[in-house]
Amino acid sequence: MAHFSTLSRRACLTSTVAAATLGLIPAAWSSARAQGAAAGPIKIGVLHSLSGTMAISETTLKDVMLMLIEDQNKKGGVLGRKLEAVVVDPASNWPLFAEKARQLITVDKVAAVFGCWTSVSRKSVLPVFEELNSILYYPVQYEGEESSRNVFYTGAAPNQQAIPAVDYLMTEEKVQRWVLAGTDYVYPRTTNKILEAYLRSKGVASADIMINYTPFGQSDWQNIVAQIKQFGSAGKKTAVVSTINGDANVPFYKELGNQGIKATDIPVVAFSVGEEELAGVDTKPLVGHLAAWNYFESVNTPANKTFINEWHAFTKNPKRTTNDPMEAHYIGFNMWVKAVQKAGTTQPDKVIDAMIGVTVPNLTGGYAAMMPNHHITKPVLIGEIRADGQFNVVWQTPGTVVANEWSPYLEGSRDLIADWRSPLSCGNFNVVSGKCGGASK
Amino acid sequence: MKHVLCIVALLIMVAAAPAFAQDDPFAGLASENFDDVSSAVAALALSGNKQADATITALRDDALYVGANGAAYIHAGDAWIDARTGEKAADVNEDDLNPVRVNNAVRRAVEAALGSLNLFSATPEARARAAEEVFTSRNPAALPALTHALAQEKDARVRRVMAQARAAVQLAGSDASERDRLAAVAVIAARGDLEARNLLASLSNEPPAVRAAVHAALGTIDRSQEAWEVAQDIFYGLSLGSVLLLAAAGLAITFGVMGVINMAHGEMVMLGAYTTFVVQGTMGRIAPGYSGWSLPVAVPLAFVVAGAIGIAIERCLIRFLYGRPLETLLATWGLSLVLQQAVRSIFGAANRQVATPAWMSGATQWGGLTITWNRLVIILFAALVMAALMAALRYTPLGLRMRAVTQNRRMAAAMGIRAPWIDALTFGLGSGVAGMAGVALSQIDNVSPNLGQGYIIDSFMVVVFGGVGNLWGTVVSAMTLGIINKFLEPFAGAVLGKILVLVLLIMFIQRKPRGLFPLKGRAAEA
Numbered sequence: 001m002a003h004f005s006t007l008s009r010r011a012c013l014t015s016t017v018a019a020a021t022l023g024l025i026p027a028a029w030s031s032a033r034a035q036g037a038a039a040g041p042i043k044i045g046v047l048h049s050l051s052g053t054m055a056i057s058e059t060t061l062k063d064v065m066l067m068l069i070e071d072q073n074k075k076g077g078v079l080g081r082k083l084e085a086v087v088v089d090p091a092s093n094w095p096l097f098a099e100k101a102r103q104l105i106t107v108d109k110v111a112a113v114f115g116c117w118t119s120v121s122r123k124s125v126l127p128v129f130e131e132l133n134s135i136l137y138y139p140v141q142y143e144g145e146e147s148s149r150n151v152f153y154t155g156a157a158p159n160q161q162a163i164p165a166v167d168y169l170m171t172e173e174k175v176q177r178w179v180l181a182g183t184d185y186v187y188p189r190t191t192n193k194i195l196e197a198y199l200r201s202k203g204v205a206s207a208d209i210m211i212n213y214t215p216f217g218q219s220d221w222q223n224i225v226a227q228i229k230q231f232g233s234a235g236k237k238t239a240v241v242s243t244i245n246g247d248a249n250v251p252f253y254k255e256l257g258n259q260g261i262k263a264t265d266i267p268v269v270a271f272s273v274g275e276e277e278l279a280g281v282d283t284k285p286l287v288g289h290l291a292a293w294n295y296f297e298s299v300n301t302p303a304n305k306t307f308i309n310e311w312h313a314f315t316k317n318p319k320r321t322t323n324d325p326m327e328a329h330y331i332g333f334n335m336w337v338k339a340v341q342k343a344g345t346t347q348p349d350k351v352i353d354a355m356i357g358v359t360v361p362n363l364t365g366g367y368a369a370m371m372p373n374h375h376i377t378k379p380v381l382i383g384e385i386r387a388d389g390q391f392n393v394v395w396q397t398p399g400t401v402v403a404n405e406w407s408p409y410l411e412g413s414r415d416l417i418a419d420w421r422s423p424l425s426c427g428n429f430n431v432v433s434g435k436c437g438g439a440s441k
Numbered sequence: 442m443k444h445v446l447c448i449v450a451l452l453i454m455v456a457a458a459p460a461f462a463q464d465d466p467f468a469g470l471a472s473e474n475f476d477d478v479s480s481a482v483a484a485l486a487l488s489g490n491k492q493a494d495a496t497i498t499a500l501r502d503d504a505l506y507v508g509a510n511g512a513a514y515i516h517a518g519d520a521w522i523d524a525r526t527g528e529k530a531a532d533v534n535e536d537d538l539n540p541v542r543v544n545n546a547v548r549r550a551v552e553a554a555l556g557s558l559n560l561f562s563a564t565p566e567a568r569a570r571a572a573e574e575v576f577t578s579r580n581p582a583a584l585p586a587l588t589h590a591l592a593q594e595k596d597a598r599v600r601r602v603m604a605q606a607r608a609a610v611q612l613a614g615s616d617a618s619e620r621d622r623l624a625a626v627a628v629i630a631a632r633g634d635l636e637a638r639n640l641l642a643s644l645s646n647e648p649p650a651v652r653a654a655v656h657a658a659l660g661t662i663d664r665s666q667e668a669w670e671v672a673q674d675i676f677y678g679l680s681l682g683s684v685l686l687l688a689a690a691g692l693a694i695t696f697g698v699m700g701v702i703n704m705a706h707g708e709m710v711m712l713g714a715y716t717t718f719v720v721q722g723t724m725g726r727i728a729p730g731y732s733g734w735s736l737p738v739a740v741p742l743a744f745v746v747a748g749a750i751g752i753a754i755e756r757c758l759i760r761f762l763y764g765r766p767l768e769t770l771l772a773t774w775g776l777s778l779v780l781q782q783a784v785r786s787i788f789g790a791a792n793r794q795v796a797t798p799a800w801m802s803g804a805t806q807w808g809g810l811t812i813t814w815n816r817l818v819i820i821l822f823a824a825l826v827m828a829a830l831m832a833a834l835r836y837t838p839l840g841l842r843m844r845a846v847t848q849n850r851r852m853a854a855a856m857g858i859r860a861p862w863i864d865a866l867t868f869g870l871g872s873g874v875a876g877m878a879g880v881a882l883s884q885i886d887n888v889s890p891n892l893g894q895g896y897i898i899d900s901f902m903v904v905v906f907g908g909v910g911n912l913w914g915t916v917v918s919a920m921t922l923g924i925i926n927k928f929l930e931p932f933a934g935a936v937l938g939k940i941l942v943l944v945l946l947i948m949f950i951q952r953k954p955r956g957l958f959p960l961k962g963r964a965a966e967a
């Protein structure tokens with residue numbers, strides 16, 4: 001296989017270089033041209049993988065964007081102009097995300113882009129959005145430790161998902177021993193680092209924390225599950241905090257069921273398993289295992305009912321599930337519409353400034369506000385898996401939670417804050433030294 | 442007789458908890474608060490109400506609903522049964538009903554309650570399960586019933602579980618005397634499994650004598666667990682090895698025997714898995730009662746489908762590329778992409794769910810070994826496939842011709858064997874075996890268009906390590922790699938474990954480029 005990876009890497013490299021040089025010239029014009037093209041529809045970029053490993057999750061987000069745009073057009077569009085979606089397929093290929101983003105901004109002249117799922121794809125497009133000064137709405141829960149002027153994070157930061165979930169287990173299930181199991185890449189590693197620091201700060205001994213990483217697509221969980229079982233036999237209530245991503249979850253939960261680990265003995269709380277991932281899995285042995293999100297399809301509010309009905313009508317499939325990142329796009333899109341109306345233009349600088357403070361209803365019966373750190377306020381919900389593949393909300397935060405984009409539990413990020421209002425206008429301002437760290441990280 | 446005993450036991454339990462018996466135990470079920478529901482379940486179990494068992498069982502099965510002003514109904518089929526009276530309820534307005542709110546704490550309360558209620562069940566299995574539930578829940582309220590049940594239990598196995606459950610309850614409470622506690626620790630220690638270890642390790646504030654006994658018992662359990670762990674790792678290794686073997690068996694024919702570098706081999710496995718999916722869907726429609734048989738039916742079909750496609754590939758593509766390994770590699774790699782995209786276009790990009798039949802779910806305990814049925818079935822299936830494959834090569838006329846052609850093509854052709862046709866059949870055989878592997882893999886991995894990609898590297902690794910052209914070598918190498926991998930994993934982690942295996946393999950190939958069992962003789966030199 002070595003041959004192929006070098007081949008494809010080189011191919012990628014040349015194409016990226018070519019794209020970069022091509023991109024340089026239009027970049028200079030782009031802002032001037034964006035104003036000139038006042039007539040005609042406003043274009044919105046949709047940057048989600050429609051093929052490759054992430055297609056399972058991301059295709060749904062493309063569909064929900066099309067639905068939201070169609071809806072808005074029925075209401076008369078924005079600023080008296082219709083909206084038009086420009087859909088591209090970055091094919092789960094991280095460098096291709098950057099190329100496609102550049103194409104959307106410079107060639108298609110989109111006003112904003114809604115896209116990305118994995119953190120690595122976001123990291124790949126970040127420099128493009130900053131260089132060309134455009135806007136990205138990122139809808140997925142992530143590890144934090146980032147705040148860019150050009151990105152609005154509508155998914156959860158760790159303190160809006162992971163930390164409340166751990167708190168729930170600690171108080172409600174009286175958990176004292178922790179298995180942090182994750183897929184081996186940046187999101188689980190950073191999240192687990194934060195969780196470990198958090199647990200240690202709560203007085204959990206390091207002997208009571210077990211950390212385990214597995215590659216993407218792991219299918220043989222036999223001795224990892226056996227290890228968890230053994231780790232759970234030390235006389236203390238044990239739980240698994242899972243940042244396992246993608247379809248590796250299916251054999252993982254299967255093995256749990258086969259080895260007879262029940263949720264009443266060792267509960268598993270997952271941060272990346274939603275309704276979409278459970279569709280097509282036999283959930284009967286999984287009943288009672290938990291997930292922490294900011295939205296569940298089973299939430300019983302009028303706004304959610306309307307949203308689900310619209311979704312079923314749009315997809316012409318009464319069984320299509322909804323999930324948390326879809327709600328994030330719903331919130332992000334409505335916020336963009338409001339900000340554009342407030343700014344009276346789609347010009348990125350004006351919209352970015354207008355975004356802060358915009359408040360729109362979420363689907364769980366509350367409101368989401370865009371904070372100066374470019375993250376939104378969210379309620380945190382803990383759900384238990386039901387036999388029908390849906391979640392039963394067993395706990396939720398009384399109000400909404402403001403995101404800590406820089407974790408207070410990590411060395412180096414403890415003193416940082418992000419505030420994009422002028423005059424501070426900085427993504428990583430160090431409150432101790434009083435200096436801005438410069439370009440966002 | 443059974444009813445009398447039941448009532449006796451319930452009376453004992455009622456006496457133990459008189460406070461609960463006064464209130465209406467059904468009222469708490471309608472609460473929004475999980476703690477209230479849990480205590481309602483516990484109270485109901487102790488109330489002696491004859492509907493308690495049915496109601497709590499319904500709650501376990503998500504069939505218990507509450508309506509306005511505290512009415513509780515059991516949903517049975519299409520009918521609604523009043524939980525309080527056990528009689529059919531007329532004119533129930535379904536819109537007013539909500540399922541009883543359940544979380545893990547409520548589920549634990551339900552298990553504990555059913556444990557104490559079923560101790561007098563008619564079947565020994567149910568009694569043993571009930572005692573097991575008391576063991577895990579350590580519900581002190583179950584102690585009187587348990588003592589009573591133990592006194593009149595005849596089945597030795599159930600007696601043992603009940604004694605363990607009683608010991609667990611005694612240790613959980615603080616009433617038992619030091620002598621009783623010591624005896625209880627001995628009973629639990631004799632059980633010797635992880636649950637027993639968990640229970641003993643959770644004890645605190647014990648008198649010194651008991652503490653010493655617990656410490657000794659933990660040491661004994663840990664030592665025996667360590668020994669079992671080695672056996673368990675060997676089982677895991679064999680299981681991983683059999684998966685590798687299944688994936689590599691087909692390649693051992695196409696690459697090992699024929700020398701074709703077939704990068705589309707993984708896709709043959711994937712096609713086998715999709716065949717299973719189609720067979721299961723079709724059988725679900727035309728013969729819903731026989732869904733457990735879908736896998737045995739899928740095996741020959743997967744062989745035929747993948748084999749036929751393999752023959753087509755050989756005839757249309759590979760036969761023009763014999764002796765040009767680089768071109769073969771590129772062409773088959775391109776072909777693998779074509780096949781993946783074809784499957785994606787037909788079945789969609791999303792994973793397809795292949796159900797696991799009941800006889801392959803769950804696990805059996807054998808001493809300290811946990812043997813999961815699906816893995817055991819796959820080990821046996823791999824052995825069967827290898828045996829069939831070797832027999833086919835050794836004893837059938839086709840096998841004889843295959844060996845003749847691969848050993849000396851021109852001589853075989855001179856003897857009247859149609860070598861090109863044999864090539865196609867050999868390639869078809871290898872592909873068909875890969876298809877059968879796909880049936881097995883559909884049970885443990887995700888059925889997606891990318892399924893094959895994950896196995897192609899491993900398959901080449903196994904074949905090269907075992908010695909190209911040697912089926913026994915493939916068997917030994919698959920098992921060796923599987924076991925090494927599983928022994929490394931607990932220490933090094935899954936990621937590093939894989940890297941270590943690869944490094945070891947590279948070092949081995951450096952020293953012995955022809956693998957574990959190199960072919961000898963003139964055919965090998967050619």
